[in-house]
Amino acid sequence: MFEIRNLHATVDGHKILKGINLKVNPGEVHAIMGPNGSGKSTLSKIIVGHPDYEVTEGEILFLINGKMTNILEMEPETRSREGIFLAFQYPVEIPGVNTSMFLRAAYNEACKHQGADEMDPLDFDVYLHEKMKLLDMDDKFINRAVNVDFSGGEKKRNEILQMAILNPRLAVLDETDSGLDVDSMKIVANGVNTLRTKNNAFVVITHYQRLLNYIVPDFVHILQDGKIVSSGNKDLALAVENKGYDWLK
Amino acid sequence: MDSTLTHSQNFLDLSETLPGFPSWVEDLRAKARHSFSLIPIPSPKQEDWRFTPLDKVLKNSFRLSPAESCTAPYRAKTPLVQPSDINIIFCDGQLVEIERLPEVAFDALQIISWGQGAQTYQKDMSSALMKFDGMQETFFSSLAKAFFYSGVFLQVNEHTHIKPLIHIVHYSTGRIPNRLLVPRVLIHLKQHSSAQIMQTCVSTEPSAVYLNAPLTEIVLEHESSLDVIHAQNEPAGAFHFSSINAVLHHDSHFQSFCLSTGGLLTRNNLCVQLREPRAESLLNGLYCVNKDQLVDNHTIIQHPVEQCRSRQEYKGILMDSSNAVFNGKIRVSPQAQGTESYQLNKNLLLGKDAKVHTKPELEIEADDVKCSHGATVGQLSDDHIFYLRSRGVSKRSAVRMLAEGFALDLILAQRHPDARTHLMKILQPKLEDMS
Numbered sequence: 065m066f067e068i069r070n071l072h073a074t075v076d077g078h079k080i081l082k083g084i085n086l087k088v089n090p091g092e093v094h095a096i097m098g099p100n101g102s103g104k105s106t107l108s109k110i111i112v113g114h115p116d117y118e119v120t121e122g123e124i125l126f127l128i129n130g131k132m133t134n135i136l137e138m139e140p141e142t143r144s145r146e147g148i149f150l151a152f153q154y155p156v157e158i159p160g161v162n163t164s165m166f167l168r169a170a171y172n173e174a175c176k177h178q179g180a181d182e183m184d185p186l187d188f189d190v191y192l193h194e195k196m197k198l199l200d201m202d203d204k205f206i207n208r209a210v211n212v213d214f215s216g217g218e219k220k221r222n223e224i225l226q227m228a229i230l231n232p233r234l235a236v237l238d239e240t241d242s243g244l245d246v247d248s249m250k251i252v253a254n255g256v257n258t259l260r261t262k263n264n265a266f267v268v269i270t271h272y273q274r275l276l277n278y279i280v281p282d283f284v285h286i287l288q289d290g291k292i293v294s295s296g297n298k299d300l301a302l303a304v305e306n307k308g309y310d311w312l313k
Numbered sequence: 314m315d316s317t318l319t320h321s322q323n324f325l326d327l328s329e330t331l332p333g334f335p336s337w338v339e340d341l342r343a344k345a346r347h348s349f350s351l352i353p354i355p356s357p358k359q360e361d362w363r364f365t366p367l368d369k370v371l372k373n374s375f376r377l378s379p380a381e382s383c384t385a386p387y388r389a390k391t392p393l394v395q396p397s398d399i400n401i402i403f404c405d406g407q408l409v410e411i412e413r414l415p416e417v418a419f420d421a422l423q424i425i426s427w428g429q430g431a432q433t434y435q436k437d438m439s440s441a442l443m444k445f446d447g448m449q450e451t452f453f454s455s456l457a458k459a460f461f462y463s464g465v466f467l468q469v470n471e472h473t474h475i476k477p478l479i480h481i482v483h484y485s486t487g488r489i490p491n492r493l494l495v496p497r498v499l500i501h502l503k504q505h506s507s508a509q510i511m512q513t514c515v516s517t518e519p520s521a522v523y524l525n526a527p528l529t530e531i532v533l534e535h536e537s538s539l540d541v542i543h544a545q546n547e548p549a550g551a552f553h554f555s556s557i558n559a560v561l562h563h564d565s566h567f568q569s570f571c572l573s574t575g576g577l578l579t580r581n582n583l584c585v586q587l588r589e590p591r592a593e594s595l596l597n598g599l600y601c602v603n604k605d606q607l608v609d610n611h612t613i614i615q616h617p618v619e620q621c622r623s624r625q626e627y628k629g630i631l632m633d634s635s636n637a638v639f640n641g642k643i644r645v646s647p648q649a650q651g652t653e654s655y656q657l658n659k660n661l662l663l664g665k666d667a668k669v670h671t672k673p674e675l676e677i678e679a680d681d682v683k684c685s686h687g688a689t690v691g692q693l694s695d696d697h698i699f700y701l702r703s704r705g706v707s708k709r710s711a712v713r714m715l716a717e718g719f720a721l722d723l724i725l726a727q728r729h730p731d732a733r734t735h736l737m738k739i740l741q742p743k744l745e746d747m748s
Contacts, residue, residue, distance in 0.1 A: 112703050113703075114699060115695075115699070139702070139707075139708070140699065140702040140703050141702045141703075141704075141705050141706060141707050141708070144702070144703055144704055144705035145705045149703075150703055152700070152703075155700070156694070156696045156697055156700050158697050158700065158701075158715070158718065159718060159719075160715070160717070160718020160719055160720075160721045160722065161701075161714050161715065161717075161718040166701070166704070166706075166714065169706055169710065169714070170701075170704040170705045170706055171705075173705040173706055173707070173710075174705050177705070209718070210700075226704060230704065230705065
C-alpha cells in the first residue's frame, strides 16, 4: 500500500536522503532506527509533504483508489485526507485555535474529500470522547488551544489522539517516545495497538529500542547517512540497543 | 459661517436647513459651528493625519440631507445583525425605532430621541454634555456636534443594572448617494449603575457610498460600569469617522471594544478622561481589513488625577494591500501619582503589500507611575500553517483559523455572550474574504 523508491532529498542544498527504499503492506508495523542526523525526521516530513525539503530523485507511492500513485506532487492536506498521518516529534503550540474545533474541521475535511457526510458537532463530540478515553485524556485537553500549555507527554498524547480521530491508513510516528515517561509511553503504545488493524500500517521512527517493547514491529530498518543499511525483525532493534550503530557500517 | 462654506465648497455640503431643537440645544449647535469653522480640514501635513490621506474622501461631495425620511426595509437585508432584547435603530443617520422589553422599566433605563430628551431631560442631558467642555475637538467630532439632527439619549438610573445587551444599529441604505450621516448618541450612567451597549454600523446596500461620522458621548458617574462596543462593517466604498468621548468619575469602570472590518477608509477617535481617582478603563480593539482598505485608530487617554488605571490592547489583521494606523496617546498629569497605564498594539500581516504605522505617545509628568507600551508586527508561522495542513486543513483554512485564533482572545473578553456571538458573525465572513 505504501512504497518509497530510491528517494533522494536535500534541505538547503545539503543531501540528506541518498536513495531510500521501503515497502509497507497493510497490517504491518515498520520501525526505523538510526543515529542522530541519519535522516529519520527528514524522511517523515517528506512523506507528509513538508515544503522545506526538496526531493531530487525517486518517488513515494501510496495506494489511492486501488492504484499505487506517486504522492510527491500532492499538497500536504491532500495526503492527509487520503490517509497519511505524521505524529510530530515536536508538536507546535497554536495559540487561539481550539483543539476540539480544529479536530472536527480536520475530520470533516477528510470526510468531504472521501465523499462521506460531514459529522455534526454533537456526533463529533461523542466520537471525540470515545477516542479520548482510549488515551486516558480528559476534557481539559480539548477545551484548550492546540498544545498550548501542554506538557511534553500531553503533546505526544494529543498527536496520537489526532491519529485516532483521523484514522489514517498509514501513520508515521516520529520519535513519539522522546520525552515520555514510562506510564505515558504505555498509554501511547496502548493507543497505537488498539488502532492497529489488518488494513492500516505504521512506520515508527525511534532512537531507542524501548518503545518497540510496547509497539512490536514486524520489520526493523536501520537508517544511516541517508540510506537504509540493514533490515530485519525486532531482534535487529535489540542488537542495536546492545552494540550501537557502528557495527552496521 | 464663512469657513463652513469653505468646508462645503471642498467636500461637505452642509447647506440644508436642520430640523429645530429646543433652544438650549440650538445654542450648543451654534457654538459648535463656530468651533468647527476654526478647525482645518485634515491633511497629511497634520501630525494626526500623517498616514491617513483623505484624497479619496475629499474628491467626493457629501451632503447633509435631514429632510429625507427613511422608508427602506433595512433589517431583512443585513443578516449580520442579530436582534437583541433592546434595539435602537437608526436608518441613514436618523433614529427610526426603539424596541424594548417591557421587563426593563422606563424609570430604570431611559431611551429617548435627542429632541424629546432635550425637553424632558434637559437637566440630565445638559449637565452630562457640560462634562466634555474643554475636551479636545477633532474635525469629525466637531462636525457632528455642529450639524447633528438626530440622535438618542440613554440614561441608566442610580443603583440599576441593565442585564440585556442594548444594541444600537446604524443602517445605511445608500438610497440617496453621497450622504453625510452624523448620528449622535449620549450615554449617561448614574452612580452605582451598569449597562452593556453595542453599536453596529452596517449597510443594506453593498455599493452604497456615504460618509458616516457617528459621535458617541459617555458619562460614567461614580461607581458605575459600562461595556461599550463599536462595530462597523460599512460597505467597501463608504467612509467611517467615529468619535467616542468618555468621562469617568471615581471608581467607575469603562470597557470598550472597537471592531472595524468595513469601509474604504475608517478613522476611530477614542478619547477617555479618567477624571476622578480609582477610575478604570480597558480599551480594546480589533481591525481586520483587506484589499485597499485603510483603518486608523487614534486613542487618547487622559490621566489628570491620581490612582487611575488604563489598559489598551488593539490587534490588527491586514490582508492584501490594506493599511492600518494605530496611535495611542497617554497623558499623565503631574498630580496623577499612582497611575497605571498599559498599551499594546499587535499586528498580523497576511498580505505582501499590507502596511502598519503604529506609534505610542506617552506624555508622563508624574513620577510614581507604572506605564508601558509595546507594538508588534508579524506574520503567521510557517510551522503552524504546516501543522494544520498536515491534518487535512487547506492552506487557506489554516490561515483563516490562525488569524481568527490571533483575534479570538479579545472577542472572548467581551462579557456579554450576545456581543461575542455578534462580533464573531462580523469577523468570520471577513476572514473568509481573503484573496
